[in-house]
Amino acid sequence: MAKRGYHHGNLRQALIEAALELIEVKGPMGFTLSEAAKQAGVTPAAVYRHFEGREDLIAEGARQGYEIFADVMQFAYDTGQPSALAAFEATGRAYLAFARKYPGHYIAMFESGISVNRSPELAAIATRARGVLEQAATDLSQHIPPEKRPPAAMFSAHIWAMSHGVVELFARNSPGTQSPFPPEDLLESGIGVYLRGLGLIRPDE
Template sequence: MSKRGYHHGNLRQALVEAALDLIAEKGPTGFTMAEAAKSASVSAAAPYRHFAGREDLIAEVAAQGYDVFADVLEFAYNGGQPSPLAAFEAVGRAYLAFARKYPGHYMAMFESGISPRQTPALAQASTRANAVLSTAADALSQRIPADRRPPAAMFSAHISAMSHGIVELYTRGKPGTRSPFTPEELLEAGIGIYLRGLGLISGD
């Protein structure tokens, strides 16, 4: 665990950084507010100036994570260029890249049990990230006749579930989770099967 500590006058962010380390090391339910305070080099009472409790702290970690996640997805989507299919696949790869690079944020967002509506900041950030996924799904599904087209929210939820499953099983390098294929290969194959089932790409 890195000992960033509280040295620059921003206690709130120092606690977020401490929580990120603790979440990555112990999981989102494996640490206490006292441990976060100790890691930030402040008294056990100090965190309560900014957070009501651990859930409130984790919600802030998740909100900051969703902001980064949305930025990563928007960059990958690139306005749907060079094509809806290429952009959609880029978004899927970006999902895996985010989980790999920001494990503490990812766990706070998806594994803490914190509702995306826990705080206004978290709700706003998660809505922005989900909007990128829905936009990518909607743009790609325009080729399907309207009466057979799945709702964009359902389409993006299917891909998110597939991506999350691959992250959980194969992206973190836990013992026993090795696969003869990379997470990116698994996701690409899974997306391909899904899109073929919808008639969006050929069966070749």
């Protein structure tokens, strides 16, 4: 891992990026603030000008990750229109794409133990990201009578959990696990089986 170095730019952001690189290599609990400072090319004392401690630093990495994640999900939803099913499936694929492209952010968001309620800013952006999938779920269920319609928050949460499981088991090279199918195919087929079971899409869709 190459030393990033800090050259009179944005020290706060340099520390966040250094931490994200360390998280990717060592995990959220596998690095120290001193290592993050060294990676950024500053003294350990400089970290405390911007962050109270390691959890505070990781939480900011998670918040920035949710910002990117929400934008990625929104773009996927928008480009999947006008088909509600295509938009819904696109958000699932976007989850996999985000985990691959931004592993440090992904780990900070979902594997660090940092609560999304740690700060109002983090809670707000996490809610926005979940809201995109819930909107896609709402669109998909409009053809079902309200009294028979499953709660969009429920089945969007199930799809989120399925996406997360595919990422953890097959998309991030977990030791000892290898799928005979591409993660995208696993997720798409799983979504199809689940949605047909709920009656949200027809058998031939």
